[in-house]
Amino acid sequence: MHQTLVDQDGRGTAKEMTLLDRVRGLILGGDFPPGAPLSEVFLAQEFEVSRTPIRETLKQLQHEGLVEIRPKVGTFVREPSRREIVEMFQLKESFEGLAAGLLARRGKVREIAILERNIEESDEAAADQDAARYAELVHEFHQTIIRGADNHKLMEHYERLMNQLAYHRLVLRTAERPGRISASTAEHRTVLEMIKAKDHFGAEAAMRNHVYASSREVLTGSRADGD
Amino acid sequence: MHQTLVDQDGRGTAKEMTLLDRVRGLILGGDFPPGAPLSEVFLAQEFEVSRTPIRETLKQLQHEGLVEIRPKVGTFVREPSRREIVEMFQLKESFEGLAAGLLARRGKVREIAILERNIEESDEAAADQDAARYAELVHEFHQTIIRGADNHKLMEHYERLMNQLAYHRLVLRTAERPGRISASTAEHRTVLEMIKAKDHFGAEAAMRNHVYASSREVLTGSRADGD
DNA sequence: GTAAGCTGTGATGCATGCATCAGACGTTGG
DNA sequence: CCAACGTCTGATGCATGCATCACAGCTTAC
Known part of the structure; x- marks a missing residue:
């Protein structure tokens, strides 16, 4: 299943974007404003993958400081003070x-x-x-x-x-x-x-x-x- | 040689260490020298968890620059040049x-x-x-x-x-x-x-x-x- | 003897299912 | 009317199984 991973800004450059880049793009692009919840199942459906790679991605984004993971609760876009x-x-x-x-x-x-x-x-x-x-x-x-x-x-x-x-x-x-x-x-x-x-x-x-x-x-x- | 599973600052507080800290401690403690492979199954058995949380941890460590993940090959302790x-x-x-x-x-x-x-x-x-x-x-x-x-x-x-x-x-x-x-x-x-x-x-x-x-x-x- | 090709093995990559738990909401007692 | 409690729902956390792929070693052709 080679889904063509096109980037979202319509440049047409269609470079292979990793899941990390795509989810990050969703945040930085403003689709998810600060405070918005990032549901694993939603993102999994959105990108047509399972929850596992989504979870890995979210953990990476947490490390980058873009999202906040509240254990057993969910992941949210972080709003820098x-x-x-x-x-x-x-x-x-x-x-x-x-x-x-x-x-x-x-x-x-x-x-x-x-x-x-x-x-x-x-x-x-x-x-x-x-x-x-x-x-x-x-x-x-x-x-x-x-x-x-x-x-x-x-x-x-x-x-x-x-x-x-x-x-x-x-x-x-x-x-x-x-x-x-x-x-x-x-x-x-x-x-x-x-x-x-x-x-x-x-x-x-x-x-x-x-x-x-x-x-x-x-x-x-x-x-x-x-x- | 090293206390592997307890916290390392000798405070005796035995605070719950996250998997991330424990695996990182393994690397920084020298148990895994640069270049050594970090097998998911091995770590999973070592820490008595499944491969999934280990994978998440390794991805985090990659982001920290401590390990190198070669896709479809494995994870290795990174040796800084x-x-x-x-x-x-x-x-x-x-x-x-x-x-x-x-x-x-x-x-x-x-x-x-x-x-x-x-x-x-x-x-x-x-x-x-x-x-x-x-x-x-x-x-x-x-x-x-x-x-x-x-x-x-x-x-x-x-x-x-x-x-x-x-x-x-x-x-x-x-x-x-x-x-x-x-x-x-x-x-x-x-x-x-x-x-x-x-x-x-x-x-x-x-x-x-x-x-x-x-x-x-x-x-x-x-x-x-x-x- | 050497190099190219093939197959086996073991790992990762991911999907899926179940257990667990935080928070919501309705219920009940005061 | 309000607060405390119990249940319920939906999410996460993790274990497991299967598909896939890189690399090693063997086989074979030359």
């Missing part, structure tokens, strides 16, 4: 700062080129008032730095963290304001300059400053550029 | 630096008192050439700082990281050299001074410097104080 969100942003700052520092130390030409191009396109997107494209580029900028750090363990922890933040980010996306989206580009530029100068100390500081600034504004709702 | 160990130490440096900085910012009197006492006892242990006690105190010092940071998400990520490093640390423990164990106490003292001065920037830098120094020596085998 505001405090936890603050904590996670502190971690994000630390992770991305570390990554920027490592990348600066390595001075990888290819990544630098990508980042330069990214900033150019960000300027264009900002000029075009294309908020969606801008958000995409911001995401790409951070991803490039994380990946460029060349530290796989860091990537793992970072991904775990961002998964937990993801639902929150989706909510924030809706609050984008095209008029202010270029605010963070200047900070991106500073980070890139530090990296190009191989100033790992400065790069880390600039990146942390940037993440801190955008997270502050996210938390207070004043910038909310989805970054 | 040297590169991964370096990566993990970089993360450790970042985590503990963040924690020290947060603790300095908070300036919690209780934690500071604990740390001061810890350093005193460390000096005594060093004077007594009591390597085991010293290692214990070092561990406690770091734990106090991590917990004092008051960031639960940070603790989670830190624990995950240290679990992956744990096997390696056990190996290092055997290489302790009583003559040099006091080397890190000076660094601990510096960290504490920064925290007392509420210099979060300095505290972070001092902590990172300390972690970097000890990890360097661990990796090159020149200090190897288990820190």
